[in-house]
Amino acid sequence: MTFTTIRTYEDKYPSIRLLVEAQAVPAINNLQNYYSTQISLVKSGKMEDAKNRASSGKLQMDRYRSVHENILNDINKITSNASSASRKAGLYARTIALFGSLVALIIGGLSAVIFSRANRAETELRKSEETYRYMAESLEIQNEEIIAQQEEQQETLAKLSERERELELISTYQEKLTGFVEINDFLDHSVPALLDSLAMDGALVVIKHDDRSPVQFEVIYSAGYPQQYVSRLETSLFGPAKRVFDEDKPISRLRELNGSERGLHDGSAQALDQYFPLHDDKQQVIGFLLLTKYTSSQDTNERLTRGLVRQFGLAFYAQALNEERRRQSEHLAVLNEQLLKEKLLIEGQRDLIESILESAHEGMMMCDSEGTILFSNQRMSRYFNLHEHIGDNLLQCCYAISAEQVSFTGATSSIQAMLEGSLPYLTQRFSFEHEGAPQHTELYATAVGEDTDHKGFLFVFRDRTEEERVDEMKNEFISIVSHELRTPLASVLGFIEILLHRELSKDKQMRYMNTIHKEALRLSNLINDFLDLQRMESGKQVYHFSPVNLVPMVQEVVDQWHSKEHQINIHHMSPELWVRGDVDRLRQVLHNLISNAIKYSPGADRVDVHVTSSEGKVSLSVQDYGLGIPEDAREQLFTKFFRVDNTDRRQIGGTGLGLAIVKEIVEGHYGTIGFQSEMGAGSTFTLELDEFELSSMDGKIVIFEDDDNLAKLIQLH
Numbered sequence: 199m200t201f202t203t204i205r206t207y208e209d210k211y212p213s214i215r216l217l218v219e220a221q222a223v224p225a226i227n228n229l230q231n232y233y234s235t236q237i238s239l240v241k242s243g244k245m246e247d248a249k250n251r252a253s254s255g256k257l258q259m260d261r262y263r264s265v266h267e268n269i270l271n272d273i274n275k276i277t278s279n280a281s282s283a284s285r286k287a288g289l290y291a292r293t294i295a296l297f298g299s300l301v302a303l304i305i306g307g308l309s310a311v312i313f314s315r316a317n318r319a320e321t322e323l324r325k326s327e328e329t330y331r332y333m334a335e336s337l338e339i340q341n342e343e344i345i346a347q348q349e350e351q352q353e354t355l356a357k358l359s360e361r362e363r364e365l366e367l368i369s370t371y372q373e374k375l376t377g378f379v380e381i382n383d384f385l386d387h388s389v390p391a392l393l394d395s396l397a398m399d400g401a402l403v404v405i406k407h408d409d410r411s412p413v414q415f416e417v418i419y420s421a422g423y424p425q426q427y428v429s430r431l432e433t434s435l436f437g438p439a440k441r442v443f444d445e446d447k448p449i450s451r452l453r454e455l456n457g458s459e460r461g462l463h464d465g466s467a468q469a470l471d472q473y474f475p476l477h478d479d480k481q482q483v484i485g486f487l488l489l490t491k492y493t494s495s496q497d498t499n500e501r502l503t504r505g506l507v508r509q510f511g512l513a514f515y516a517q518a519l520n521e522e523r524r525r526q527s528e529h530l531a532v533l534n535e536q537l538l539k540e541k542l543l544i545e546g547q548r549d550l551i552e553s554i555l556e557s558a559h560e561g562m563m564m565c566d567s568e569g570t571i572l573f574s575n576q577r578m579s580r581y582f583n584l585h586e587h588i589g590d591n592l593l594q595c596c597y598a599i600s601a602e603q604v605s606f607t608g609a610t611s612s613i614q615a616m617l618e619g620s621l622p623y624l625t626q627r628f629s630f631e632h633e634g635a636p637q638h639t640e641l642y643a644t645a646v647g648e649d650t651d652h653k654g655f656l657f658v659f660r661d662r663t664e665e666e667r668v669d670e671m672k673n674e675f676i677s678i679v680s681h682e683l684r685t686p687l688a689s690v691l692g693f694i695e696i697l698l699h700r701e702l703s704k705d706k707q708m709r710y711m712n713t714i715h716k717e718a719l720r721l722s723n724l725i726n727d728f729l730d731l732q733r734m735e736s737g738k739q740v741y742h743f744s745p746v747n748l749v750p751m752v753q754e755v756v757d758q759w760h761s762k763e764h765q766i767n768i769h770h771m772s773p774e775l776w777v778r779g780d781v782d783r784l785r786q787v788l789h790n791l792i793s794n795a796i797k798y799s800p801g802a803d804r805v806d807v808h809v810t811s812s813e814g815k816v817s818l819s820v821q822d823y824g825l826g827i828p829e830d831a832r833e834q835l836f837t838k839f840f841r842v843d844n845t846d847r848r849q850i851g852g853t854g855l856g857l858a859i860v861k862e863i864v865e866g867h868y869g870t871i872g873f874q875s876e877m878g879a880g881s882t883f884t885l886e887l888d889e890f891e892l893s894s895m896d897g898k899i900v901i902f903e904d905d906d907n908l909a910k911l912i913q914l915h
Contacts, residue, residue, distance in 0.1 A: 213272055213276075218269065221265040221268065222262075222265050222266070222269060222337075225258065225261055225262040225265050226262065226340075228258050228261075228262075229255075229258055229259065229262055229344060232251070232254065232255050232258055235251070236251060236255065236351055237351065239251070243358075243362075245355065245358055245359055245362055249355070255348065259344070259345075259348075262341070263341070266337055266338075266341070269333075269337075273331075364499070364501065364502045364505065367395050367502065367506070368502075368505050368506060368509060370395075371388075371391055371392065371395055371506055371509060371510075374387055374388055374391045375388050375509060375510070375513035376513070378517060379520075379524065380521065380524070381418075381517050381518060381520075381521040382419075384513070384514075384517045385403060385418070385419040386419075388510060388513065388514075389401045389403065389419055389421050389510075390421060392489075392506055392507075392510055393421065393422070393489075395502075395506055396489065396499070396502065396503055396506060397491070398422075398489045398490065398491050399422050399469075399490055399491055399492050400421060400422030400423050400488075400489070400490035401419070401420075401421045401422060401487065401488065401489055401490070402417060402419070402420050402421075402423060402487070402488040402490075403417070403418050403419040403420075403476075403485065403486075403487055403488075403514075404416065404417050404418070404435075404439070404485050404486055404488070405418055405476075405484060405485035405518075406443070406483070406484055406485055414434070415434075415435055422490065423490075438451050438471065438473050439473065439486065439488075441473075442473045442474075442475050442483065442486040443475070443483050443486070446475055446483050447475065448472065448473060448474045448475070448504070448507075449472075449473040450470065450471070450472045450473075451470075451471045451473075452468055452469075452470050452471075453468065453469055453471060454468055454469075455468060455469055455492070468492075468493065469490055469491065469492050469493070470490065470491045470492075470493055471488060471489075471490050472488070472489045472490075472491075472503070473486050473487075473488055474486060474487045474488075474489070474507045474511070475511075476511045476514055476515065477511060477515065478515055479515065484515070484518075487507060487510065487511070487514075489503075489507075555575045556575050556576055556577075558575065558577065559577070559660075559661065560577060560658050560659060560660045560661070561574075561575065561577035561578040561580060561581045561584075561658070561659035561660075561661075562574070562575050562577070562578070562656065562657070562658055562659075563575075563578055563584055563585075563592075563656075563657045563659070564646070564654055564655065564656050564657070565592045565617075565654060565655055565657070566652075566653070566654045566655075567617075567653045567654060567655075568591075569591050569592045569593050569617050570589065570590070570591060570592070571584070571587055571588050571589060571590055571591075571592055571595070572588065572654065573588070574587075574588055577659070578659065580632060580637070580659075580661070581639065581659045582595070582599045582603075582606075582630075592613065592617070593610075593613065593614055593617065596609070596610040596613055596614070597610065603630045603631070605628050605629050605630055606628055606630060608626060608628060609626045609628050609641055612624050612626050612641075612643075613643065613657075616643055616645075616655060617655065622645070623642075623643060623644045623645070624641065624642065624643035624644070624657075625640070625641070625642055625643075626640070626641040627639070627640045627641070627662070628641065636663070637661065637663050638661070638662040638663045638665070638666045639659050639660065639661060639662060639663075640659075640660045640662050641657065641658070641659055641660075642657070642658040642660065643655055643656065643657045643658070644656055671837075686717035686718065686720045686721040687717075687721065689713060689714070689717040690714050690717050690718060690721075693710040693711075693713055693714050694714065696710060697710055697711075727855045727856065727859060728855060730786075730859055734859070734862035734863070734866070739862070739866060741779075741780040741783060741866055741867070742780050742782075743778050743779060743780060744778070744779075744780075744781065745776050745777075745778060745890050745892065746776065746777050746778070746779050746781045746784060746890075747774050747775065747776050748775045748776070748777060748784075748809050748816060748818060749768075749770050749772070749773055749774060749775055749809055751781060751784060751785065751788075752768055752770075752788060752807055752809055752818070753768060754785075755785055755788045755789060755792065756768055756792070756807065758789075759792055759796070763796075763800075763803065764796050764799070764802065764803060764804055764805050765803060765804045765805075766792065766804070766805045766806075766807060767804060767805070767806050767807065768807050768809070769806060769807065769808045769809070770808070770809040770810070771809070771810055771811065772811065775809055775810075775811050775816050775889070776816075776889065776890040776891075776892060777816050777867075777887040777888065777889060777890050778867075778887075778888070778890040779867045779887065780863075780867070783863045783866070783867075784863075784867075786859070786863065787859075787860050787863050787864065787885065788807075788818070788820070790856040790857070790859060790860050791820040791860065791883050792805060792807070792820060793856065794822075794856060794857070794883075795820050795821070795822035795824070795881075795883075796822070798822060798824045798825050798881070799822040799823055799824025799825065799880060800824065800825075801824065802822060802823040802824050802880070804823065805820065805821065805822050805823075806819075806820075806821045807819070807820055807821075808821070811889055814888065814889050815886050815887070815888065815889060816886070816887050816888075816889045817884055817885070817886050818884070818885050818886075818887075819882055819883065819884040819885075820882070820883050821880065821881075821882040821883075822880045822881055822882075823879065823880035824880050824881070825877075825878070825880075826875045826876050826877035826878055826879055826880060826881055827842065827873070827875040827877075827881055828842060828877065832873075832875070835857060835873070836857050836858055836860075836861040836871075837858065860883075860885075864885050864887075867887055868887075868888065869885055869886055869887040869888070870885065870886050871883065871884070871885040871886075872884055
């Protein structure tokens with residue numbers, strides 16, 4: 199029966215049409231819209247909204263069933279009315295036939311028509327009943343289909359809920375895989391979380407070491423296993439553990455519990471072991487994860503297990519890389535610290551070497567095998583400013599120097615021969631003018647780094663100017679000493695020879711003996727001066743300090759100098775001016791100064807000695823009115839063996855030791871000495887010593903001690 203027939207009967211029976219259009223069709227449309235909406239929500243992942251709308255779907259289904267029952271009741275009512283009408287029509291027909299046979303004959307045709315119509319109405323009613331029964335069956339089939347779809351959707355919803363729970367577990371587990379610095383902390387948090395998520399009882403993480411390591415496999419983490427599995431080292435693996443590395447796939451094995459496990463898990467007789475390979479970024483197996491569940495069933499959520507294990511494997515490799523980077527970083531930090539220390543050490547050594555090279559009195563320069571100047575210290579500024587030519591060719595610089603300093607030509611030839619390899623080493627002496635003064639230099643050169651790729655040559659310029667000057671002074675000293683020694687010795691020997699071989703009067707003998715004595719004293723003083731200076735310079739001079747009144751000491755020394763040519767005048771501001779010193783050495787200083795004043799003032803008739811005191815200092819000055827000191831000789835005046843080279847002074851005897859001895863003695867008394875001089879007007883030598891204040895002796899015990907160190911100790915106490 200088609201929907202056209204249904205529409206025909208709906209036109210005949212408006213109540214049915216009203217129920218179908220007003221209630222049945224809207225209810226079916228609402229159900230279709232509801233299930234379409236539910237399917238859309240499930241596909242879009244809005245499971246909670248779909249669950250919340252489930253009660254609304256049940257309510258619409260109940261409404262549809264109520265409409266369906268109303269339609270069935272209306273159809274049954276129409277069928278019952280049609281059947282009643284048919285029976286009434288038959289009764290009317292038989293009554294008319296019974297009571298009006300005649301009328302029946304008359305109206306037979308009419309009765310026949312009425313009966314025919316009744317039969318036709320009954321047939322149509324039967325057809326209508328069948329139609330509506332078919333509609334009810336169709337609606338029932340649709341209802342069953344809708345219920346099946348609802349059950350299927352509920353099953354899909356349950357699966358989606360389970361999938362959502364799995365995704366939530368994976369998402370939650372992912373959050374527990376980050377934020378760790380060390381791999382031990384990562385394992386302590388991630389593995390127990392994995393066991394809780396999968397409802398497993400034990401886990402073991404094994405990694406494979408490098409082939410060069412004596413131990414190839416190591417258990418780096420264990421949870422739920424006996425203690426002996428923790429940090430266990432293995433040289434080889436067997437069974438499923440080995441198959442994981444060989445086959446690179448997960449392996450499951452159901453095994454019987456051993457004795458210790460059975461005691462702990464009395465309710466279980468078997469254990470399920472699942473081996474999962476762990477990979478690196480190149481998908482090479484670097485280890486495996488063993489998960490154990492104490493159960494007799496192999497039913498597990500394989501999809502969830504694989505998903506969580508995959509997340510663990512990725513995070514484990516990332517953490518292993520971070521751990522390796524951290525170790526490398528720590529190792530690099532240690533290496534960096536060592537490098538910094540070595541750098542600082544090298545820099546310190548470099549600075550030390552540079553300081554040594556810069557503080558050296560020699561000029562040092564280095565060039566490579568081609569003659570390019572690589573290094574030069576500041577001392578080379580004295581040697582043709584070669585320190586300004588770093589990077590230039592040494593030979594070219596030498597040629598330029600030779601053009602200005604002819605004395606450097608020999609050194610240039612020697613340097614060229616050494617650079618060409620014909621000389622293994624070089625020693626050359628030369629002289630040149632520097633700032634208007636003659637300079638004497640000795641050049642040393644040697645090859646460095648001959649067995650390396652950085653062969654070069656080191657040149658050392660040693661200043662010999664002072665040595666030359668000292669040698670000259672020594673030669674002059676030897677000449678002076680020889681002359682000074684020969685003169686008194688010749689007089690002594692001559693007069694002794696006369697006394698030995700001639701008969702002389704007593705007056706001549708006495709006069710000759712006095713001459714011999716004077717010459718012997720002169721010889722003795724010369725030798726003593728030399729020995730005193732040597733002792734002072736070596737630090738072996740011992741001073742016996744005591745309070746000394748300079749005024750009477752000066753008077754005593756002056757009284758010993760009776761000169762017909764010079765009158766010595768003493769000027770002092772007080773009869774007592776005390777200092778702390780060695781009286782014998784102070785006398786020696788004054789003797790030397792007065793001696794020089796008399797010797798170097800041959801045209802004058804007096805020498806003045808001044809003794810003054812000011813601001814805690816006592817000054818002793820010896821002033822002559824003689825030749826004066828040339829300007830160029832003043833810096834070296836207190837140098838031993840130095841004598842002023844002047845025509846006016848050639849006839850003046852002396853060894854050049856007097857002023858050197860004076861300077862050593864004054865400095866040994868913690869004093870100072872200086873001079874002022876004017877050519878042709880004379881010189882004044884002044885020494886300053888600390889004034890000594892005498893303590894009052896009233897009410898005090900005085901202890902006299904000749905040992906200076908013991909006196910200092912007594913003074914401290």
